[in-house]
Amino acid sequence: MSKKIVLMDGNSLAYRAFFALPLLNNDKGVHTNAIYGFTMMLMRILEEEKPTHILVAWDAGKTTFRHKTFKEYKGGRQKTPPELSEQFPYIRELLKAFGIKQYELEEYEADDIIGTLSLHAEKDKTEVKIISGDKDLTQLASDSTTVGITKKGITDIELYTPDHIKEKYGLTPEQIIDMKGLMGDSSDNIPGVPGVGEKTAIKLLKEHQTVENLYEALDQVSGKKLKEKLEENKDQAFMSKELATINRGAPLTISVDELEYEGSNQEQLQSLFKELGFQTLLEKMGGDGQEAEQELEELTFEVVDKIEQDMLVNEAAVIMEVFDENYHKADIIGCSIVHEKGKYYIPSSLLQESSVLKEWLEDESKKKWVYDSKQTIVSLKHKGIDIKGIDFDLMIAAYIISPSETYNELADVAKLFSYKDVSYNESVYGKGAKRRIPEGAPLHEHITRKANAVFELRNTAMDKLEENNQLTLFSELEFPLAKVLAEMEHTGVQVDKERLEQMKKELAEKLDEIEKRIYELAGEKFNINSPKQLGVILFERLGLPVIKKTKTGYSTSADVLEKLEEEHKIVRDILHYRQLGKLQSTYIEGLLKVIWDNGKVHTRFSQVIAQTGRLSSIDPNLQNIPIRLEEGRKIRQAFVPSEKDWVIFAADYSQIELRVLAHISQDKKLVEAFQQDLDIHTKTAMDVFHVNEEDVTSDMRRQAKAVNFGIVYGISDYGLSQNLGITRKEAGTFIDKYFESFPGVKEYMESIVQDAKEKGYVTTLLQRRRYIPEITSRNFNIRSFAERTAMNTPIQGSAADIIKKAMLDMAQRLKDENLQSRLLLQVHDELIFEAPKDEIEKLQEIVPDVMENAVQLDVPLKVDIEFGSTWFDAK
Structure with a gap:
């Protein structure tokens, strides 16, 4: 089998991924857009290239041997946004899980590592594929080395071979270095010759081949001004060429043979994908990150067909098993009661048939321990049973003890307490199209094991809450709140279906109206929802400036269209058309699908997702109804x-x-502002801009508001610059001024960090x-x-x-x-x-x-x- 090595420029590709995708967060608040983009790119490369050898090279630090030649090399580069910096360690972890070697070398850049390894590989007759976002690497293209440069986005890669470079520039790969020497490179702060751009550099090199030849024949250069610039900047041109030259003799301590690719560690990958919230990638791998089932201890329990009084004692664990995640619609498929005297599986039919069981469930004096009290209460309410006496909820206790974990089911919680005698639902019910309720013993045992886990873990969890000084939070806030939420969910919210249908009709008419206007402005009919067709209209027919390209054509993403809003009337209409289309499909049609026969929607509130303690709402999400657009706000008219x-x-x-x-x-200032009931954003603007109240403009107040709320979320200069459409430098100055005006806030932030370091x-x-x-x-x-x-x-x-x-x-x-x-x-x-x-x-x-x-x-x-x-x- 012939050898093929893929060499990847880690820093460059991570930057590309970060700026190509919107800022994404997982449920733990970690930004994940660069990690996700990098992973997608990597998976595609592995699939398409099928390398026998692979390496990701990293820049080792800010100082390289090039700084000895030119101190300002790469000077002026903006500081890496913290939203990206925090993602690098995860990218490195992922590469380890993928089984991909990584390498960095003090004083050298990733380019030098790649250049040196590619030369060694070429000598060994190995096919080389280089992937980067940096065109400097195109100088390495050869008969056996192809350089893939990411264009806009993460999937659009332009392949540079000697033929392609010839066709594109009329140069050889080696002449790319001379071109950089003449035109410079602003991204690396390589000065080049002032006034010489790409076109002039190419023209000169076609005539003289190299920088050296050019200066030997300088008197042959036509154009007085150009000749003068070249003369004045001779040293700079040679220095720039030197800076742009990749060092292909770096003192590496690894060889090509050591970079053999043996495949990924699936278990590690699944674990990381799960932690990062990459559900789609987990599904692609054919797993959901759950660990293999362990051998379970034997469990002895009784399957009952009649409820006896001695089964119904004080302090018992109770499980009401529902098959569907949405317990509002799912029936109870089986029950279990476990206590010191016995373990019992109870068919769900007995909930309707046994008055003794119903009385016990509704008896406040009989203490019941459950997993997910809200689900238990709501499920039984649908059966006409008003359960009382719930005294403990294992799911809520676990969430308070360790809020960073994901609690999709009881087996997740059991794992937190190192309890192994309960199975994941998937191992009993299956998944996807094969998911079903098993008959007999497997079902009975699974449900009884759940009740047994609750019974076994109750005291452990309560002890831990007490140790953490969190018993009050559990018993006086989160646990009783579950009962309030259950009542809210069961009550539901009335929806005026006719009003929603009317809105659907009105929106359809409005969409038709905008559609006609778009066709008129475009001069023809086309599929507005097709990015390809829309790109042709905007950038070819109407000649709008191209902001970003994708593999299939032009990017027409929201951020691109927002930049073009002032260029043509059609852009605003397209943005409005998309917004209304989303309102129509996601919210209006989405709500119409989930209205019950009673005319209500019954959402589910989750207490155990956000680490901050915030509640979330699903099926439908009633916390997310858009209110920025007037048409979005109007959806609330349907809630009556x-x-x-x-x-x-x-x-x-x-x-x-x-x-x-x-x-x-x-x-002091912040406390006084609220005590005096001042407009806090105006007050902030007054302090930061050093103006009187009457001199605060609406723009000043808007900026102050963004900083006020940004500070709460730990915003960086990069985040604030994106929010306000200003430079990072301006945003950084604004944040500095804020802290000068409110020193107590700065002091709090410094002290809380110190506190966290001491306590964890x-x-x-x-x-x-x-x-x-x-x-x-x-x-x-x-x-x-x-x-x-x-x-x-x-x-x-x-x-x-x-x-x-x-x-x-x-x-x-x-x-x-x-x-x-x-x-x-x-x-x-x-x-x-x-x-x-x-x-x-x-x-x-x-x-x-x-x-x-x-x-x-x-x-x-x-x-x-x-x-x-x-x-x-x-x-």
Whole structure:
């Protein structure tokens, strides 16, 4: 078999991937766009190239041997965005899992490593494929070496061979070095000859072949000004050529033979993909990251056909197994009760048939331990059983103890406690099209093992909560909140189906209208949803400037179109057409599909996903209804009260995270601003720009607002520059000025990082913990991300604690006041109720009272309330 080596430029490709994809986060808050893009590129290369040998070369540091020649080499380069820096360690981990060798060499660049290895490979008659985003490497092209340069994006690669270079530039690969010597390279700060661009450099080299020949025949150069520039910058031209020359004799300590590719470690890859949240890649691998099933200990249990009284004791673990993830629609397929005296599997039919079992389930004095109390409550409600006496929830306890884990099912939690005697659902039910409910013993045993795990792990989990000083968080906030959420989910939210259908019709008409206008502006009909056809219209027919290209043509992504908005009327219409199209398909049609026969939608709230403690909503996601577009806001018109003469009542915390920041940081100016009820964004603008209130412009306030909220999320100069459309330097100056104006905030951020380094975790106001072991990492990038996490988690997490406490207090107050009003939804910092009109006056009094006093801070909490005939009108 012939040898083929692939040599990849790690830094260059990671940069390409980062800037080609939008900023993505996994559920742990780690940015993953560069990792994902790099992985996609790597998988494609392995599949298409099938290398026998492979290496990823990295730049070793900022200083190279070239700096001795020119101190300013690569000077002026912007600092790597922290959002990218934090991803490099993960890319290196992935390469290890892929079984790919990596190499770096002090004083040398990745180019030199690649250049040296490619030369060795050529001598050994090995086929070489180089992949980079840096055109400097095209100088290495030869009969046996092809250089692939990524164009815009991550999948569009232009292949440079000697023939292609000849066709493109009229030069040989070696002359690429001379071309760089003359024209320079701004990205590497190679000066070249001022005023000589690519075209002039190529023309001169076609006539003189090399920089040396050119200067020997300088008097033959036509054009007085050009000749003068060449004369004046002779030393610079030779130096630039030297800087651009890849060193093919670097003192490497590895050889081509050591780079043999033996394949990836599938288990490690699955584990990393799972950690990073790359579900699509996991599915491509044909797995979901679960570990192989271990041998289970034998379990003795009884399958019962009649409920006896001695089965129903105090303090028992109970499992109500549902087959479908959406327990609102799934039936209970079996039950199990486990306690000190026995283990029992109970067919679900007995839930309807046994009055003794129903009485026990509804008996408050009989303590039950469960996994996922919310699911248990809702599933039984659908059976007409109002379970009471739930005293422990293993899923919620595990989440509080270790919020960074993923808790998709009980086996995940068991793993946290090193408990091995319970199976993953997939091993019992199968997956995909083959997923089914087994009959008999396998099903009975699986469900009983789950109940047994809850019974066995209850005390372990409670001890750990006590040790962490988190029993109060569990027993007085998260655990009781599950019951409130269960009630909200079961109640559901009434949807005006006719209004949604009407909106669908109105949007369709509006889309038709915009479509006609687009065709008119384009001068022809075409498929607006086809990027290929749209690209031809915009960039060929209408001649708009090309911003980015893809493998199949022109990029027409949202960020490209936004840059072209001022160029032509059609662009704004296309953006609007896309936005409305998404509203139509994702939200309006999406909601119409999930309306129940009772006219309601029943979402599911998850307590165990976000490490900050925030709730999330799924099937449907009612926290994500777009409100920026007027048409998006109008979707809320379809959410209505479920009873006649009732209204929707909304209560929204005002700037809760900034108020928490003021309380935690104790910054004097910030605390005073909230105590005096000032507009915080105007106040920030006054302090940062050093102007009086009347001189604060709307743009100043907008920038101040972006910084205020950005600080809460640990924003970097890169992130702020993207948000505000300003340079990173301007954004950095803005952040510096903010910290000068609010020194208490800066002091808090420095002290919380130090605290996290000492303890290994940070806490919220109600003792929610987030462990940050990476904060002591020797790797700068990993450590930097961990530091930002330490800064913002106490703020975001405390805000989540406060609104959860408000929900609990509110549910209790409605009960105490004997009101009919119901809590329906929690959307970020907002609570949504439905209420009889005659209770509105009472709600206006008690809702702000409860919410503003949920937790006592050194600054007042402020709640804005509205009500109306729909959710839209309550804003």
